[in-house]
Amino acid sequence: MRVNAEKCIGCGICLDYCNVDAISMNKTGDTEIAVIDNDVCVECGVCYNQKACPRGAIEKTELSSYTDIFKHVISDPTTTTKETGVPGRGTEEAKTNDVTGRYQKGEIGICIDMGRPGVGCYMYDVEKVAMAVAEAGVNFPGPEHTPLAKLMEDIDTGKIKEEVHNLHVLSVIIEGKCKEAALPGVLKAVKQVEKKIDTVFSLGLVSRVNEKGEAVVTDMIEAEGFEMPRKGKVNVGLGRPLID
Ligand code: SF4
Ligand code: SF4
Structure with missing residues (x-):
């Protein structure tokens, strides 16, 4: 994900959309624009998909490395993992x-x-x-x-x-x-x-x-000194097929 510097007007609206604080404001002289730190960005797509930017300045970048593709697949609930065929975190x-x-x-x-x-x-x-x-x-x-x-x-x-x-x-x-x-x-x-x-x-x-x-x-x-959880889930049929 990246911010198109030509379109950004530095309003800061997009900052609240990012869970992991990958977007920050960068001031150069009198100009302040948003920037995305790609090492922190998890490619979840929230800022882009939610149309966080009223100017359309947030743009998708091509994910070329398998590490970028992995973090996108694992972080964006709208994608499906190829190997497992399961959406979300692929599991x-x-x-x-x-x-x-x-x-x-x-x-x-x-x-x-x-x-x-x-x-x-x-x-x-x-x-x-x-x-x-x-x-x-x-x-x-x-x-x-x-x-x-x-x-x-x-x-x-x-x-x-x-x-x-x-x-x-x-x-x-x-x-x-x-x-x-x-x-x-x-x-x-x-x-x-x-x-x-x-x-x-x-x-x-x-x-x-x-x-x-x-x-x-x-x-x-x-x-082991853990507090008993207040929540649990009962699955009927857990463990099938049963191997006894
Ligand atoms: S894609 Fe996700 S992690 Fe990256 S800048 Fe947008 S909201 Fe933040
Ligand atoms: S919402 Fe758009 S215009 Fe405003 S700071 Fe973010 S990228 Fe720039």
């Missing part, structure tokens, strides 16, 4: 409804939703969190389920490719699952790594209820 994740059949008995699903609401995140922080939970026993799904896997150099460790470390995106979901017994360690890892990153995230856990209708995950959450 059919458990929070929306599990249709993947990934969560079986004795397994806990992990969804770490980074950068939301409205803060954004850099991939180097995503790597810190992914590597911390991978070391604690979380396995990540492949690129057919989540676009993040495409940016991983090593899907076993969660290491992100060096060339995308400084990529800024609106939000990204780290998805994976671990054995039930590994969950306490994963929760500890989340608590530790939270102190080392400069963004926000929410942690979602996915678990099947047992025959008595109990979710063992709730005791484990409390045992």
Whole structure:
């Protein structure tokens, strides 16, 4: 995204449209115009699609590198990821409804939703969190389920490719699952790594209820000192097809 300096009159209206503060005013002599920092811009398209500029000065730039295309696809809810065929952040994740059949008995699903609401995140922080939970026993799904896997150099460790470390995106979901017994360690890892990153995230856990209708995950959450969430979601048919 860019500002056409010929058209901009420096009214500043567009500033409020950008969630991640990529637009700022630049004064040269008596002239003040808006500029977009492309390292901060996540190519979400909000300023352009919402026609933020009354002069039409905000223009799309061609996204040529795969990193620019990635941040656009992951940050603009109107696009669809080619590999997964899913719009938005390109992932059919458990929070929306599990249709993947990934969560079986004795397994806990992990969804770490980074950068939301409205803060954004850099991939180097995503790597810190992914590597911390991978070391604690979380396995990540492949690129057919989540676009993040495409940016991983090593899907076993969660290491992100060096060339995308400084990529800024609106939000990204780290998805994976671990054995039930590994969950306490994963929760500890989340608590530790939270102190080392400069963004926000929410942690979602996915678990099947047992025959008595109990979710063992709730005791484990409390045992690790997490406040029990007030919100949850019940999916009927979670974990199908069942592999017993
Ligand atoms: S495309 Fe999105 S991130 Fe980039 S300047 Fe516009 S609103 Fe901000
Ligand atoms: S809204 Fe348009 S004219 Fe006003 S500062 Fe932004 S780009 Fe310039």
